[in-house]
Amino acid sequence: MKRVLIVEDDQSIAELERDYLEINGFETDIETTGDGGLTSALNRDYQLLILDLMLPGTNGFDICRTVRKTKEIPILLVTARKEDIDKIRGFGLGADDYIVKPFSPGELVARVKAHLARYERLSGRKQAHTISFRGLKINKDSRQVYVNGKEIELTAKEFDLLLFIVMHPNHVFSKEHLFERIWGLDSMGDLATVTVHIRKLREKIETDPSNPQYIITVWGAGYRFDA
Structure with a gap:
C-alpha cells in the first residue's frame, strides 16, 4: 500500500484529504506543523507528499527545498494563494504540481494517482540503481x-x-x-x-x-x- 504524507495545519482539510485518499486505497499520515512535517518527510518512507505552503514553523517552500535534496518523490503543493509567483517559486524548488484551495477532493485523488503513476514509470529503472x-x-x-x-x-x-x-x-x-x-x-x-x-x-x-x-x-x- 502506498503511503502519503499530508502536511496541513487546517485539521478539517487534512482529515478530508486523508479520508478520500484512504477510501482510494492509500495509507496516510498527517502533520499539522512545518517542523513535524519536515521531520516525517525526511525520516519516514512515503511515496508522495501533499504540502500546504502556509504552515506554523517551517514553511512549505523550505520543506519542499529540503526534501528535494534527498528524495525524488512527487510533491504536491496546496495553498489558498493564487499568485503565479508562488507557483513559479514552488516549481523552481522541485514541486511537481500545485493545487489551489478550495478544490475538489476527487481532483486531489486524481492528481495523486497520476503523479504516482508517472513517477513509477520514470523512476523504475533509476530506482534499481539507487x-x-x-x-x-x-x-x-x-x-x-x-x-x-x-x-x-x-x-x-x-x-x-x-x-x-x-x-x-x-x-x-x-x-x-x-x-x-x-x-x-x-x-x-x-x-x-x-x-x-x-x-x-x-x-x-x-x-x-x-x-x-x-x-x-x-x-x-x-x-x-x-x-
Missing part, C-alpha cells in the same frame, strides 16, 4: 553516498562494505563473513580490518557514531544494517 534509507542515499552506478543531501567521501572498500550490508537490511553478518565477501578468501589481513572499516563508516555516515542508527552491533554475532 538505494535510500532514512536520509542515507547510495548510487550504485556512480558509487556516491549522501547523508541528508550531503555527499560523503568513502574509500573503495568502505563503499563496498556499506553497499553489501545495505543490500541485506536487518540481516546479521559476522566479521568472518564480511571479511570474506569484501576482501576475499585470499586477502592478507585479519578480522580487525572489518572492525576498523565499520568504525570509519560510522564516523562518516552516523550523526552520533557512538550511538549508531544505521550500522548496529549485534554483540557476539556481528553487524546489521537497521532499515
Whole structure:
C-alpha cells in the first residue's frame, strides 16, 4: 500500500484529504506543523507528499527545498494563494504540481494517482540503481553516498562494505563473513580490518557514531544494517 504524507495545519482539510485518499486505497499520515512535517518527510518512507505552503514553523517552500535534496518523490503543493509567483517559486524548488484551495477532493485523488503513476514509470529503472534509507542515499552506478543531501567521501572498500550490508537490511553478518565477501578468501589481513572499516563508516555516515542508527552491533554475532 502506498503511503502519503499530508502536511496541513487546517485539521478539517487534512482529515478530508486523508479520508478520500484512504477510501482510494492509500495509507496516510498527517502533520499539522512545518517542523513535524519536515521531520516525517525526511525520516519516514512515503511515496508522495501533499504540502500546504502556509504552515506554523517551517514553511512549505523550505520543506519542499529540503526534501528535494534527498528524495525524488512527487510533491504536491496546496495553498489558498493564487499568485503565479508562488507557483513559479514552488516549481523552481522541485514541486511537481500545485493545487489551489478550495478544490475538489476527487481532483486531489486524481492528481495523486497520476503523479504516482508517472513517477513509477520514470523512476523504475533509476530506482534499481539507487538505494535510500532514512536520509542515507547510495548510487550504485556512480558509487556516491549522501547523508541528508550531503555527499560523503568513502574509500573503495568502505563503499563496498556499506553497499553489501545495505543490500541485506536487518540481516546479521559476522566479521568472518564480511571479511570474506569484501576482501576475499585470499586477502592478507585479519578480522580487525572489518572492525576498523565499520568504525570509519560510522564516523562518516552516523550523526552520533557512538550511538549508531544505521550500522548496529549485534554483540557476539556481528553487524546489521537497521532499515
